[in-house]
Amino acid sequence: MSTVVLLAITGLGLGALYFLVASGLSLIYGLMGVLNFAHGSFLTLGAFAGWEIARRTGADSWVTFLLSLVLGAAVGAVMAALTEFLLVRRLYERHIEQVLVTVGLGLATVALFEGIWGTDPVFITGPAWLEQTTSIAGARIPNDRFMVIFVAVLVLLAIVAFLKFTRFGLIIRAGVENRSMVTALGIDVRKAFTLVFAVGGAAAGLGGVLASHFFGYVSPLLGGSLLIFAFIVTVIGGLGSLTGAAIASVAVALLQQFANFYAGGTGDLAVVLALAVVLLTRPSGLLGKKA
Amino acid sequence: MSALHAPILTVSTLSARIAGQQVVEDISFQVPSLGVTALLGRNGVGKTSTIKAILGLIERSGEVTLAGERIDGEPTHKIVTRGVGYVPEDREVFASLTVAENLRLAERDDNPRRELVEKLFPDLVARSAQLAGTLSGGQQQMVSLARALLNDNELLLVDEPTKGLAPKIVAEVAETLEEAARTVPILLVEQNLQVVRRLAAGAVVLAGGRVVHTGSAQALLADEELTKRLLGVHGGDDSNQPAPAPHASALNPEVRQ
Numbered sequence: 001m002s003t004v005v006l007l008a009i010t011g012l013g014l015g016a017l018y019f020l021v022a023s024g025l026s027l028i029y030g031l032m033g034v035l036n037f038a039h040g041s042f043l044t045l046g047a048f049a050g051w052e053i054a055r056r057t058g059a060d061s062w063v064t065f066l067l068s069l070v071l072g073a074a075v076g077a078v079m080a081a082l083t084e085f086l087l088v089r090r091l092y093e094r095h096i097e098q099v100l101v102t103v104g105l106g107l108a109t110v111a112l113f114e115g116i117w118g119t120d121p122v123f124i125t126g127p128a129w130l131e132q133t134t135s136i137a138g139a140r141i142p143n144d145r146f147m148v149i150f151v152a153v154l155v156l157l158a159i160v161a162f163l164k165f166t167r168f169g170l171i172i173r174a175g176v177e178n179r180s181m182v183t184a185l186g187i188d189v190r191k192a193f194t195l196v197f198a199v200g201g202a203a204a205g206l207g208g209v210l211a212s213h214f215f216g217y218v219s220p221l222l223g224g225s226l227l228i229f230a231f232i233v234t235v236i237g238g239l240g241s242l243t244g245a246a247i248a249s250v251a252v253a254l255l256q257q258f259a260n261f262y263a264g265g266t267g268d269l270a271v272v273l274a275l276a277v278v279l280l281t282r283p284s285g286l287l288g289k290k291a
Numbered sequence: 292m293s294a295l296h297a298p299i300l301t302v303s304t305l306s307a308r309i310a311g312q313q314v315v316e317d318i319s320f321q322v323p324s325l326g327v328t329a330l331l332g333r334n335g336v337g338k339t340s341t342i343k344a345i346l347g348l349i350e351r352s353g354e355v356t357l358a359g360e361r362i363d364g365e366p367t368h369k370i371v372t373r374g375v376g377y378v379p380e381d382r383e384v385f386a387s388l389t390v391a392e393n394l395r396l397a398e399r400d401d402n403p404r405r406e407l408v409e410k411l412f413p414d415l416v417a418r419s420a421q422l423a424g425t426l427s428g429g430q431q432q433m434v435s436l437a438r439a440l441l442n443d444n445e446l447l448l449v450d451e452p453t454k455g456l457a458p459k460i461v462a463e464v465a466e467t468l469e470e471a472a473r474t475v476p477i478l479l480v481e482q483n484l485q486v487v488r489r490l491a492a493g494a495v496v497l498a499g500g501r502v503v504h505t506g507s508a509q510a511l512l513a514d515e516e517l518t519k520r521l522l523g524v525h526g527g528d529d530s531n532q533p534a535p536a537p538h539a540s541a542l543n544p545e546v547r548q
Contacts, residue, residue, distance in 0.1 A: 167395075170388070170392055170395065170396055171396065173385075173387065173388060173392075174385045174388060174392075174396055177385050177386065177387055177388075178383055178385060180348055180367075181379065181383045181385070182396070183348075183366070183367045183368050183371075184346060184348060184367055184371060184377045184379065185371065185377075185396060185397045185399075185438065186368050186371035186372040186399045186442075187368055187396070188366075188368045188369075189368070
């Protein structure tokens with residue numbers, strides 16, 4: 001029983017990380033049709049920014065931890081907004097070029113991060129409570145899992161509230177459904193594009209700081225390793241669906257954890273098989289728009 | 292031509308393409324500053340493409356002026372904010388948004404004409420919290436019309452507003468457009484010739500992506516032979532199933548004016 005609880009809560013934590021990356025990917029694709037392969041770099045930069053502030057101001061402080069979350073989100077948002085403004089904006093409706101540019105940016109930034117922070121993982125610590133465990137049904141659960149889940153739920157609620165109660169949110173929801181009709185109502189939908197990139201980048205940056213505590217280290221490859229699963233989650237959930245991304249994040253991470261433990265480390269294979277099943281039976285994903 | 296009667300919209304040598312395919316070729320016509328002008332033609336002749344080209348929704352070249360100012364180099368949202376209301380073919384309501392959200396999204400300034408819309412479409416008030424995707428076709432058309440009428444417009448571009456609607460709803464839509472036309476000129480794409488007869492003063496007929504006739508809508512519909520040749524139906528025929536489009540060259544060039 002304790003193993004199941006540990007796997008379930010660890011899976012939920014991992015799912016929370018996937019969601020923080022996939023939420024931005026999904027919104028960006030849903031509104032703009034852009035598959036952003038540089039999204040992992042927003043996460044990695046956020047993680048390094050969080051680590052930089054932690055090592056300068058004392059990693060065991062809660063204030064530092066909160067500051068690192070804020071800084072990670074801000075850095076992710078700025079990098080994402082700049083990416084949209086300087087690179088992607090010129091390439092809307094040019095999908096091949098978008099892929100080339102964002103893949104290129106993803107590779108170039110990894111090299112840049114390696115140049116700045118080195119190729120080896122940098123191990124990090126946080127406030128004492130995050131390093132401790134809590135017993136639930138006999139399982140000793142690392143507290144950072146609860147923190148990741150808590151923050152991801154807050155981010156989900158914040159994005160839902162933003163989409164539901166603000167005019168920009170209304171424009172984004174309508175734009176995901178029918179972008180040209182939004183334009184035909186006299187709305188400059190491109191302003192929303194930059195904002196969506198920034199929101200997605202902030203979530204990824206926040207995810208970077210949390211991922212560094214979840215895994216205990218930060219490295220230039222951190223974002224890329226999570227990005228692959230975030231893409232899978234985005235496709236399974238349905239491109240453009242935030243709720244679909246949330247459900248798929250949890251489902252994929254739980255499947256991965258349980259398959260890894262009970263089926264001889266086949267978690268990644270199980271996820272890819274799940275992706276194949278969804279694509280064959282429901283190509284638009286769990287909650288995606290029908291093609 | 293005096294300023295009083297200056298056309299609100301002038302289209303000169305307008306061409307348009309969709310995915311590299313020429314869909315509108317070198318067309319020119321004007322829309323007067325009052326009343327309804329019908330843009331007619333058989334299925335697939337480029338009526339909807341013309342409307343989309345005027346709005347900049349598809350790739351186009353040529354000259355388009357609104358109230359004397361060139362708009363053909365502007366993006367769609369700027370053209371619309373100049374005062375062009377658009378009611379698209381197939382309504383294109385946002386299915387996942389409520390009726391109220393659909394209308395709120397369409398408000399272009401701080402003074403939307405909500406009272407007018409509530410007066411014209413009381414059913415929408417009662418259904419404001421309902422998802423637009425769950426409305427009937429007629430109700431969705433009301434949402435689409437209401438989105439355009441919420442704002443003060445210089446011109447309305449209305450594309451097949453009665454398509455697929457029951458006769459009772461067709462009459463309601465026609466009545467709404469008649470009411471709207473008292474204050475704003477309308478360029479109307481419409482297959483239902485009864486509606487055209489009721490609303491339109493002028494007519495522009497397309498065939499094969501070209502203008503093949505311009506003039507009085509009433510005179511056109513009164514001439515059964517001309518109507519049948521240009522539109523494939525009799526003037527008195529209220530069928531919504533016009534004949535397929537022949538190429539422009541198949542039509543008698545004498546009908547060009």
